[in-house]
Amino acid sequence: MSKAFAKSLFNLNRALVRRLRLLTVRAQPPARPHRIAATLDDALPADGGGGAAVCKVEGGLLMSSSTFPYFMLVALEAGGFLRALLLLLLYPALRLLSHGQAIKVMAMVSFLGLRKDAFRAGRAALPKLLMADVSAEVFERAVAARRRCVCVSAMPRVMVEPFLTEYLAVDAVVAPEMKEFMGYYLGVMEGEEEVLQRVNVEEAIAGEKGGGDVVVIGVGGLGCSFDSLFQKHCKEVYMPTELARRQWRPLPRQRHPKPLIFHDGRTAFRPTPAAMLAMFVWLPLGAALAIIRMAVFILLPFSLSVPLLAALGMHSRAIIPNPSSSASATTNLFACNHRSLLDPLYIAAGAGRADLAAATYSISRLSEALSPIATFRLTRDRAADRAAMKARLSSSGLVVCPEGTTCREPFLLRFSPLFAELGSDVAPVALHSAVDMFHGTTAAGWKALDPLFFLMNPVPAYVVHFLDAVECGGAGPEEARAVANEVQRRIAEALGYTCTGLTRRDKYLMLAGNEGLVDHGAKKNTTCTSC
Incomplete structure (x- = not known):
């Protein structure tokens, strides 16, 4: 009797979520590019050295279909337990929003009031979590096998750029900036149009020397942010399904372009x-x-x-x-x-x-x-x-x-x-x-x-x-x-x-942005590193 009741309650909850989602106003995505590749092999052949790739981070480069853990890590490590608890309490409401709307709410909760010059989670804590979620298939085809790779993300640039450029050797990152006032984040991100006005996408794809007629392919992902970028610049795009993402495997440690040796933060688990x-x-x-x-x-x-x-x-x-x-x-x-x-x-x-x-x-x-x-x-x-x-x-x-x-x-x-x-x-x-x-x-x-x-x-x-x-x-x-x-x-x-x-x-x-020295009131000799 208890199992039947639990099952009916679960079905009722799913039906309620579907109905509430129908009431949510969502922007219609623009038309897709010339050709949608059916499989990753079609869009990104293994021997496709040269050319350029435009890759969506959420649901494209990353295997996970949720960005919640990344914002939770920022809220917990940069904001503290109370901010993390607030974000956790908002999770049921976030499920009713579209991907883009949910990211805006999570960015507001995670960043509001943080000091810009003291924020180091993007460089110190997030790389470990992000590296564990990188798809080996997408990385090997879109990043490692291409002359240039441009990553696109709806998450704040300060969260993803340090990891993408330093550890995956991505050439350019197109992502919104967090707005700030007097050195503190306001919790509001740039709009998509503001980002595209600030970033020269053509130069990011072709490089400083230019590439002539560069063949550009794309890897889509979650949400419809920056769809116009894919439509304008990509010859064809691979749109991974949830089933395809479940079949991907994480990038092995020996395949990392740069070994991840240092990371900070108290959290030792994926904060789902x-x-x-x-x-x-x-x-x-x-x-x-x-x-x-x-x-x-x-x-x-x-x-x-x-x-x-x-x-x-x-x-x-x-x-x-x-x-x-x-x-x-x-x-x-x-x-x-x-x-x-x-x-x-x-x-x-x-x-x-x-x-x-x-x-x-x-x-x-x-x-x-x-x-x-x-x-x-x-x-x-x-x-x-x-x-x-x-x-x-x-x-x-x-x-x-x-x-x-x-x-x-x-x-x-x-x-x-x-x-x-x-x-x-x-x-x-x-x-x-x-x-x-x-x-x-x-x-x-x-x-x-x-x-x-x-x-x-x-x-x-x-x-x-x-x-x-x-x-x-x-x-x-x-x-x-x-x-x-x-x-x-x-x-x-x-x-x-x-x-x-x-x-x-x-x-x-x-x-930490310092040399790790401690003032003991004595003359220092920085050649000694024993403890």
Whole structure:
């Protein structure tokens, strides 16, 4: 009886939505171009090198038929939880609007009142979400195989252009600007006519040098925005159906034109309406659970806290190749890749050593006060930091993160050689962490909340892999650099990660617009990136 009632209620809801949509006034799309291609192969043959392509982002380049997650990410990361909750509450009403009208409403809610010069979600948070939604079929045929590609979007340019130009190497983007007043967004976008007056579409398609009689093909998508552009410039257009989009596959990581190494934001999931509803329901319970987990970390010894935290949903695994002769018991210096603020705690728990101290750089005073193991701050003055690390190493064990900052993707940043100049053998430790709701790191946010967000995850996981020690006694600068590179190589090999030469400075310039320096009231030497 309950199933029959639920089914009838569902059918009634669908009928009501259809009737309400009939009452919505929609602009009639203009006539389509000369030829509508039936399949992607017809419009974009695999060997179609040369020519140009005009590709719609929503429903064309991107597999998803909804733009809601992208605006929700902006509302959540740039506006906060209350703005995200407001957008979620408006979702039923958005379903009754056309694609273009819904985008205008979502842009209003997500952008109204945000500072223009402080908005970095388009460069820092959205690329990760957008890259996971790129269609391999459309990218390989419309972007990679063409001399030029112009992407068209009804979403604000500040949301899509950084990703399209930097990570997919798109030549030009036609999208509306967000209007602003005195440095703040008004929540209103340019009209289609304003965009076409501002952008020289012919030049964008042909390029600065021109292309003569360039054959231009198009990939349509959701809505009827910029239909006149397709009609005027494209010889033929492929209009993907919902069934076709379901058969597309995401672009593999190895096919990315540029690897996505850095991204910011707290959200670790795709913010669909259902996922956001689950997140808001989880928040009160997650906050209480995080406080309990934090108390267990602080108050109990590792022998008790580790099994109790496992019962509270925190999964951890320590890999020690030879427990009897392990470097974790005989070595006092540990160097690890940096995944989160809790790296030294997991290393101390895995090694069973409460005497370890953590060298830190930019963590908050609150995190230092709550840490169950000793911490001390580095100042980026090489001589002072080397002396402080040697003093700690003479009395206890030491954990350092030579990358200098966290990296969420399977890449390792350049290792600072400072730890290899201490004259003590070092035990490399390979760390891998996984979260399902919140990232416990941030470049532009409030770092004091890093441990809280990590502990709020329903089932966070850590893998701690102790590797064989590397000898580095009495090393000079060149030998220290060789040791640091060897430690980086061993950790990357154990994790299956890729080594890079990027640094903390590169990350913060991209995500936060600064060099990631912290004023400790001491002379700075930016060549030191150890933390």
